[in-house]
Amino acid sequence: MKCDGLMNPEVSKTSERVHQRIPSGCAISGMMSEEGRRIDGRVIIKSIACMHDRSNGLGGGFAAYGIYPKRKHQYAFHMMYDNVEAKEATEEIFKDIFNVDMDEPIPTHRENGISNPPLLWRYFLEAPENKLEFISERDYVMKMVMRINSEVEGAFVASSGKNMGAFKGVGYPEDIGKFYKLEDYSAYIWTAHGRFPTNTPGWWGGAHPFTLLDWSVVHNGEISSYGINKRYLEMYGYRLELRTDTEVIAYLFDLLVRRHKLPIDKAVMSLASPFWKDIDRMEPEQKKIATAIRQVYGSSLLNGPFSIILGHSRGMIGLNDRIKLRPMTAARKDDMLYMASEESAIREIAPDLDEVWSPRAGTAVIGTLKEEVE
Template structure:
């Protein structure tokens, strides 16, 4: 949680503790960093919904939590839920990446998957809540580009109860993937073909079976199409998706070494963390790279695949 002041913190905690059993609450550990200024109050809570509240709501735990997130972000001035998943965490701020890492003491954390993005906002204000990643439940997104379809996407999402309050287009991408994957249960490959759907001239050249499938997807989910120049990484509990717009107006590069998968806008960024990858490739527009976590004998490793229409 980000809080601008103690009043926002108290109001949020009143709602939180009325609806959740809080096992642990604490200020997120940070260190003083010269170039990180005007930091909000930053707290985290480990909690589960109270059984009686969950039963009364007639929602599952995920929907219950989403309602809580939107309630706080929409109705409590100065409070913002920036991370709401399990076994994951979001760290975001206004500053250079190395300063943000130092501020949050990231060297003390371990994980099998990391997302990072240095965002330079153009059409929206730069503020702590607008920094990347954007998160809802276990889906987190980093995004380079501009979604010209934002208003269409936002109005479509509002029909399903999502509320956009965070002053940036990336927010709709998180909610669209939550809608497609969690609520509608689409396979990952088809969800990718919704947000970066084939052009009609490509559909016309498909086999009859594929033509029916992609025509229906475009008709049913037309307002979930992410239009405009973008490259994007979407992380979830079992892996991640890297995808760019269908005519590739933003760069996207992928690489592999051993059981590690890397994606970035440029190859140079990958080589900063992996000097000699075994393979490097640039996916075509609208073709996702999907890296899935495989658990074999409790050993974690990745497989990867590209998906074409």
């Protein structure tokens, strides 16, 4: 298994972690400016730090959208490497499959209790025209992400989208945020995660957010339907080798929205579908849609307790499981949309809110960037 060395070597030895799935407790927070105003990372750190007790220091992370405006047409790969060999092997592949426009270490701050980080490097990549004859650009990039994650020993793609990035690792989220110097990044969407893994030690690759292309997911909960969600995705060429249930959420959004072209609200309906008793009472047209979605997408239904915040290039989506077994509060202030495990985490950064509500079970909060935002 690859990535073994990415876990905290102080906690356990490489050989002891073989394909472990990692259920977790956790805190999540997200914020977004519909106007596309860019806000620096200190704000989201403050919000997630407020829920310190919901995590246990074994994982924290952030996703940020709009951080690389000058290179927004290139795929920004955030990489984690166990060692130099993994880096060299990956770069050898990159040379072969992408045009590498620029690469550099991801800037970090080493003085705040974060121990044993992997090698962190980022690349700005373009997919060469001649590789895209029989495959769409995004399918190509997705395949390459899967390939590196499963084939290169000790290399892990932390994020692979355009104009976005994931910053994650083992530690409390506020420490991870400082470690990555998030004060130096400005984003119009921020999501954050503090992790409380329950039965395995944390490892750097296993921290949230989980990402694929522009999709990023922070997740509090456990996907009890993981087994079938995984097999369903495998039918479409996804390789789920990280064995974390959160991974399936990112990939399901990729499959349903990007590849099957479902509108966001319909994709969300397939992941946390209404109960049949409610579908049966819908207006005929709505009923027909909801019934068809459940019939066709039964294997993508996410079951079990979860609250998630999904980030993508055009917005942010909050979603609870069908009976709301994990907390989630949402709020608005002017053009800002907030979501968090606890209201306190929102009030901490926006004490004066226009509107605060608890989204209903299975009902998504969908935030969309204004069309004129680039």
